[in-house]
Amino acid sequence: MDWLTTFPAMNKDTLTALKRGIDDGFRAFTRAWGDPIEAFFEPLRLFLIHSERLLLNSPWPVVLLVVGLLAWLGSRRWSIVIGSVLTLVIIGYFDMWDDTMRTVAMTFVCTVVAIVVGIPVGILMSRSNRVQAVVNPILDVMQTMPSFVYLIPVVMLLGIGRVPGVIAVVIYAIPPVIRLTNLGIRLVDKDVLEAADAFGSSSWQKLKNVQMPLALPTIMAGINQTIMMALAMVVIASMIGVQGLGQPVLRAINNQYFTLGMFNGLAIVGIAIIFDRISQAFGRRLQKHQEVTHG
Amino acid sequence: MAEPQENQFGIEIRGLSKIFGPRATDMAALVAQGISKAELNERHGHVLGLRDINIDMPAGRIQVIMGLSGSGKSTLIRHINRLIDPTVGEILVGGEDVVKMDAGALRTFRRHKTAMVFQKFALLPHRTVLENTVYGLEVQGVPRARQVDEAMRWIARVGLGGFEKHYPNQLSGGMQQRVGLARALTNDAPILLMDEAFSALDPLIRTDMQTVLLDIQKEIRKTIVFITHDLDEALRLGDRIAILRDGEIVQQGTSQDIVLRPADDYVESFVREVNRGKVIEVDAVMTPLAGDGAPGSPQVPVGTTVDEAIGTLVAGTGDSLTITGTDGVPVGAVTLRQLAAALTSAR
Numbered sequence: 001m002d003w004l005t006t007f008p009a010m011n012k013d014t015l016t017a018l019k020r021g022i023d024d025g026f027r028a029f030t031r032a033w034g035d036p037i038e039a040f041f042e043p044l045r046l047f048l049i050h051s052e053r054l055l056l057n058s059p060w061p062v063v064l065l066v067v068g069l070l071a072w073l074g075s076r077r078w079s080i081v082i083g084s085v086l087t088l089v090i091i092g093y094f095d096m097w098d099d100t101m102r103t104v105a106m107t108f109v110c111t112v113v114a115i116v117v118g119i120p121v122g123i124l125m126s127r128s129n130r131v132q133a134v135v136n137p138i139l140d141v142m143q144t145m146p147s148f149v150y151l152i153p154v155v156m157l158l159g160i161g162r163v164p165g166v167i168a169v170v171i172y173a174i175p176p177v178i179r180l181t182n183l184g185i186r187l188v189d190k191d192v193l194e195a196a197d198a199f200g201s202s203s204w205q206k207l208k209n210v211q212m213p214l215a216l217p218t219i220m221a222g223i224n225q226t227i228m229m230a231l232a233m234v235v236i237a238s239m240i241g242v243q244g245l246g247q248p249v250l251r252a253i254n255n256q257y258f259t260l261g262m263f264n265g266l267a268i269v270g271i272a273i274i275f276d277r278i279s280q281a282f283g284r285r286l287q288k289h290q291e292v293t294h295g
Numbered sequence: 296m297a298e299p300q301e302n303q304f305g306i307e308i309r310g311l312s313k314i315f316g317p318r319a320t321d322m323a324a325l326v327a328q329g330i331s332k333a334e335l336n337e338r339h340g341h342v343l344g345l346r347d348i349n350i351d352m353p354a355g356r357i358q359v360i361m362g363l364s365g366s367g368k369s370t371l372i373r374h375i376n377r378l379i380d381p382t383v384g385e386i387l388v389g390g391e392d393v394v395k396m397d398a399g400a401l402r403t404f405r406r407h408k409t410a411m412v413f414q415k416f417a418l419l420p421h422r423t424v425l426e427n428t429v430y431g432l433e434v435q436g437v438p439r440a441r442q443v444d445e446a447m448r449w450i451a452r453v454g455l456g457g458f459e460k461h462y463p464n465q466l467s468g469g470m471q472q473r474v475g476l477a478r479a480l481t482n483d484a485p486i487l488l489m490d491e492a493f494s495a496l497d498p499l500i501r502t503d504m505q506t507v508l509l510d511i512q513k514e515i516r517k518t519i520v521f522i523t524h525d526l527d528e529a530l531r532l533g534d535r536i537a538i539l540r541d542g543e544i545v546q547q548g549t550s551q552d553i554v555l556r557p558a559d560d561y562v563e564s565f566v567r568e569v570n571r572g573k574v575i576e577v578d579a580v581m582t583p584l585a586g587d588g589a590p591g592s593p594q595v596p597v598g599t600t601v602d603e604a605i606g607t608l609v610a611g612t613g614d615s616l617t618i619t620g621t622d623g624v625p626v627g628a629v630t631l632r633q634l635a636a637a638l639t640s641a642r
Contacts, residue, residue: 189417191413191415191417192417192418192419192420194378194413194417195411195413195417195418196430197378197405198376198378198405198409198410198411198488199405199406199410199411199430199431199434199482200402200403200404200405200406200407200431200434200435201402201434202402202434205434209419209430209433209434210419213419213421214419214420214421
C-alpha cells in the first residue's frame with residue numbers, strides 16, 4: 001500500500017532535468033539580453049540617483065521646510081505639518097538622516113513609476129473585461145508570490161543595485177494602484193456617463209472630464225496603499241543592495257543588534273505615517289465637493 | 296441671442312422596434328409577425344422593448360410621450376440620440392437617418408443637434424454649476440469666453456443667478472434640475488430631449504419648472520421630446536401626446552383628443568383622474584353659431600379652458616357665453632349646462 005501514502009511524484013531525473021533546462025534557458029536569456037535591458041532601465045537609474053542626490057545634498061533645514069510645505073499643501077492642517085517636521089527632526093537627531101533620505105528617494109521613485117505604469121494599466125482594465133480577466137490573476141501572483149522569489153530573476157538580469165531594487169519594489173507595490181484605478185473607473189455613476197455621451201463626448205473627453213475626476217478619490221486610496229507597500233518592501237530590497245533604512249535593519253538581523261533594528265524600524269514607521277497622513281488628507285480634500293450636502 | 300431661426304428639425308420615427316437579448320435581429324421577424332411580449336420572453340428569452348413605433352414629431356413643438364414604468368418610454372427617447380441602438384427602424388431627424396450614422400457623425404449630431412435633461416439630473420458632482428453648464432460647449436470646443444457668456448445667460452434665465460460657484464450637492468433637487476436644464480439649453484441644439492425631467496421633484500416645484508419650460512419654449516421654439524408618467528404633466532406641456540403601453544403606442548393626438556376621445560379602456564382609466572376643466576377647451580363643447588351671439592353675453596376667445604369659461608360665466612349674471620374666433624368674430628355659444636357636462640366623465 002506504499003503507493004497510497006507516497007504521492008506519485010515525477011521521476012527525480014526528469015524533474016532535475018526540467019529545472020536545469022529552465023535555469024539554463026533563463027541564464028542564456030540574461031546573457032543575451034542583460035545589457036539591452038540594463039540600457040533600457042538606465043533612465044530609471046539616473047532618476048533615482050538624482051532624486052537621492054537632491055535629498056542628500058540639500059541642507060537639512062531646506063528639506064524640513066519643503067516637507068512642511070508639502071504637508072500644508074496636501075492637508076491644510078497644522079497638526080499634520082508639525083507632526084511631519086517633528087518626526088523628521090527626531091529621526092535626524094538619532095543620526096538616521098542620510099539613510100532616511102535614501103529611503104524617501106527610493107520610495108518616491110518607486111511610487112512615481114508605479115503611478116506612471118499602474119494608472120494606464122488600470123484604465124485599460126476598466127475598459128475591457130477581457131483585459132481585466134488577464135491582468136487580475138497576474139496581480140494576484142505579484143501580491144502573493146514571496147518577494148524573495150522574484151528578487152532572484154531580477155538580480156540575475158540586472159545584478160545587485162538600485163535598479164533591480166526599484167523593479168522589485170514596484171512589482172510588489174503596484175497592484176493597489178492598478179486595482180483601485182480599475183475599480184474607481186468602473187464605479188463611476190452610469191447616469192453621469194450617459195449624460196457625457198448624450199452631449200457627444202469622445203472617449204478621451206469622457207475619461208478626462210468624468211471618469212478620472214470621479215475615480216480620483218479611489219485612485220488616491222490606491223496610491224496611498226502603494227506608498228505604504230513600497231516602504232515595507234524597502235527593507236527586503238536592501239538584501240539586493242538598496243541603500244537606506246533597510247540596510248541597518250538587515251545588519252541588525254544578522255548580528256542581533258536589537259536597538260539598531262528597533263530605531264531604524266521606527267524611522268520607517270515614522271516616514272510611513274507622514275506619507276500616509278499627507279496623502280490621505282490630500283485624497284479627502286479632493287472630495288470636498290461631496291461634503292457640503294444640501295439639507 | 297439672435298432671433299431664433301425657424302426650427303427645421305422635426306423627428307420622424309418609422310417602424311422602430313427594439314428587442315433586448317443576444318439574438319435580437321433574429322427575433323425581429325417574429326415580432327413583426329405579432330408575437331406577444333410574454334410569449335417572446337417565455338419561448339425565446341428575449342425582451343420586447345418597443346414594437347413598431349411610428350411618430351411624427353413636428354419641429355418647434357413639445358411632443359410628450361407618456362407611459363407607466365416599463366412601457367418603454369425611456370428606451371424610446373434614448374433612440375433619438377442613439378444612446379440605445381434600435382433593432383429595426385428609422386429615426387429621421389431633419390431628414391437624416393440617425394440609425395445610419397457612424398460613430399463620428401453620431402458624436403457631431405449629439406454635440407450640435409440634441410441636448411438632454413435627465414430624471415436623476417446626472418450633473419458632474421465635482422464641477423460647479425457654471426462648469427456643469429458649459430459642458431456641452433466645452434465638448435464642442437467653443438472658446439471659453441463664449442462658453443461662459445452663454446452659460447451665465449441661461450443660469451440667470453432658469454433662476455440660478457448667484458449660484459454659479461456652488462456644487463450640485465449644495466443645491467436642492469429643484470435647483471439641480473434647473474442646472475440640468477441650463478446645461479441643455481446652453482448647448483443651443485434644436486432638439487431638447489427631456490427624460491422624466493421633472494418626475495423626481497416635489498409637486499409644487501414640478502409645476503414651477505413646467506412654467507419655466509413653457510415660458511422659455513415661447514422664445515426658443517425647440518423641438519422638445521418630453522417623457523413623463525404623469526398625464527396631468529403631459530396634458531399641460533404637450534402640443535402632441537403619444538401614450539405608450541408595453542412598448543406599443545396606444546394613442547397619439549392633442550390633449551383634446553386624449554381627454555375627449557380616449558382610444559381604449561387603458562387611456563380612459565388615466566383620463567378619468569384628470570382635471571377635465573383645466574384641459575378641455577370651450578371649442579370642443581360649444582354650439583357653432585351662424586350669426587351674432589346672444590347680445591350682451593360675455594365673450595371668451597377660442598382655446599379658453601372650460602374652467603376659465605365657468606369662472607367668467609359665474610362672475611357675470613347671464614347663463615351663456617359667446618366664443619370669439621382669433622379675429623374677434625363670434626363663432627359659437629356655450630351654456631353653463633354644456634360646460635358642466637364637459638366636466639364629468641360619467642355618462
